[in-house]
Amino acid sequence: MDESNCFGYYKGKCQILNVRKCQDPECAFYKTKKQFEQDRQKALERINSLDELTRERIIELYYDGRMELLEGEEAS
Known part of the structure; x- marks a missing residue:
């Protein structure tokens, strides 16, 4: 490795x-960087699949309330 x-x-x-x-x-x-990006994409897809209130709580807690970190992230 x-x-x-x-x-x-x-x-x-x-x-x-x-x-x-x-x-x-x-x-x-x-x-690897590729594995990291794939895992990140899966996490974003999961967050985006949640109901709006849960999604907002996660964004506030883990993304400092910055919604744009999740916006524009497309599922591959």
Whole structure:
């Protein structure tokens, strides 16, 4: 596994965990950039499938109330 393929690896270090060196094979957070984007898309599709009140609560809680983060996200 090459740490530079990990979505969280940037400028020579992990941006997800507070570690000096990548833990590659043991890292539970390792995923490729493509896997990360696919997972993100699935999460956005799920949020968009919820009723309006639930969706608004999630947007407020996790997206700092910024609806535009979900708008324009199309299902692939």
